[in-house]
Amino acid sequence: MGAKRDKLQKLETVLFFRRNFVPTPADELTGFEITHLKSLRLFNADKYIEIRDGNGRSYTYLCDVGSKKLIPAGILTDKLEQKNKSILAGAIPKGNRLEWLLQKGTELGVTEFHFCNFERSVRLDFSLERTERILAEAATQSKRMFLPDVTLYKDWEDLVVKIGKENFYILDPRSEVSFDHSKVRNKIAIIGPEGGFGSEIGKMQAINLPAYRLGEEILRMETAYIFIASINHYNNLLSFD
Template sequence: MKPESFLVFREGFVPVEKTLILPEEIAHLRSLRLDKTFCEIEIRDGFGKSYLYSYEPGNKYISLVSEKILNTNLRTLSLAIALPKGNRLDFFLQKATELGIQKIYFCIFRHSIRKEFNLDRAKKIAREAASQSKQVILPVLEIVESKTWMEENKKKICILHPRAERIYQPGDFSEWIPVIGPEGGFHTEEEEWMLSEKIPRFCLPGGILRMETAGIATASLLAFAERKA
């Protein structure tokens, strides 16, 4: 009978014949009641490679069994969003990772209330969500100044805007990175820049959404409608 297994991420992992099992992996084994069982641990490096290791109860080291390259021939899914407040950031990050978003730009806008976050903690949340949902690629997280980033990427972006005349239709995001602004709305100068540069604008069906709700809705559309398209 095939031994039980579970998945973890070690970003940029380089395989060796024997590697030390990490404390958080032991904790995961205990939570699954596998710490006293012969089982297998799949380590993914976050870039498309997978390494299967065998675990023996009481041994601090796990042994390499096999390795493989996972299918990454899918279009990279990216979105940009202002930083949500409080634990809304955690919730958004979990769900966006579970939906397969591979690159998230956290933009600092003129009306942004939150302007920083703990990157190491955010990466830990993303790793756990990626393990739970068995993702192939770990999301890349960047915090950027919106004016500079949008100017550099103006041919690649579209704007989610509650007053846009164009309602989203499946496939509309296939050429662009959707951008979601802060809860206070875009600054007048930002609005004027978007109009002068003729940046495409879309609104989502329904009412005005909270920022993290709009982010999760957009992540869902990218994951299902855009990849299918």
């Protein structure tokens, strides 16, 4: 008995995310999970599988050599609330820059991505299925308990109306007010497309959205996103117990 217990304690644990996962007696590995285990050369080995539902719950299973069946191991982590939020909002980066942003934002603790379209937007939509896969991979790498949420709005006005204009500010290199992280804590930056805001800037000013510039340099869209994600992460660390 002791030898078996020692063997079980030495088994590797592989983490997977399944958003909104609810365990059932018939749970098995998915095709993607089997492929990943084979790439790690762990499919033909005893191992533990940890499945996180993206909402703070974590379930652990024993999975035997070459088997798809998941055997409950009686370990459950339950964290139902995220202590701090980190929200990014704005235009959709083009090409593989979106994938890069989703990866790095997830690693930096972003909890919500809100994307919308602008007059000068180049990219207008994205694959939610592919986005979910990128988020899960990044969350696995960084050992997060929660998956970020992603929402697409038709335009910035739709975004502001649904969340509330009092929660937003804009990043605009034409602003005469320098960015101050202490003034924007718990606020959401709206980041415009490549080439900056178009005619919508007048409407933003009309509803009194505060505007700040990030120094003298003009940042790429995805660089501005990561700057804000880093500021949010820093502010959240200040309140970490």
